[in-house]
Each structure stands twice: as structure tokens, then as C-alpha cells.
Amino acid sequence: MSIKIDRDRCVGCQRCTVVCPGSLIEMQAGKAVMKYPRDCWGCASCVKECPAEAIAFFLGADIGGSGSTMTVSESGDVLHWKIHCWDGTVKVIDVDRKNANQY
Ligand code: SF4
Ligand code: SF4
Structure with a gap:
């Protein structure tokens, strides 16, 4: 992942x-670079932290993603998780932070 x-x-x-808890990302010439992709355990912290929607999370076949990717943006308390499917379609799942731990 x-x-x-x-x-x-x-x-x-x-x-x-x-x-990143594993210090896997470095800056090179003012841009972020993933240095150790094999060591990434997919916590998605960097994806959520990026203010520019520049980091995409791979959704592999093992979790039903078939190579799709996921990015996130936010507006207020709401996170907009965007699934970029292999066929070019985009699905959005909105999660309100205030209600995220209710279950
Ligand atoms: S998902 Fe991002 S923050 Fe988490 S381990 Fe991988 S590179 Fe680091
Ligand atoms: S958080 Fe996003 S915008 Fe900021 S350095 Fe990382 S990839 Fe670039």
C-alpha cells in the first residue's frame, strides 16, 4: 500500500x-517526494494533512479498489473523500468530523 x-x-x-510517522516523505527542490514507498503502511495521515489534494492513496485490489486512488479535501468539519476510479469516474464520500466517532 x-x-x-x-x-x-x-x-x-x-x-x-x-x-508521516515513518518519515517516509522528503522535500526535494521545494516539492514533497515519497522516498520509501515499500515502507508505507497506509495510515493516510499525509493524505488528510495535505492542503492541496496533492497526495493520492492507492486503493489496491486487496481492498476492492482495482487500482483506484483516493484524495481528500475539507470544508469546515466535513472531509470530502474522493475515489478516483480506474474508468475516470469520481465518487465522493462526505464525513463530518463531529460525528465520526459515534459508532
Ligand atoms: S500513508 Fe502517508 S503518512 Fe502514512 S505511512 Fe504512508 S507515507 Fe507515511
Ligand atoms: S502536504 Fe501536500 S502540499 Fe504540502 S508538501 Fe506535502 S504534498 Fe506538498
């Missing part, structure tokens, strides 16, 4: 390098 960083979207804020 790993992530993909879009250099064109990256604004160089370094948040992903700080939040």
Missing part, C-alpha cells in the same frame, strides 16, 4: 513530511 504525490499540485508546505 502506498501513496502517490502530484508534484504539480504540491505547494511545498512540508506538512506531509512532519505528519
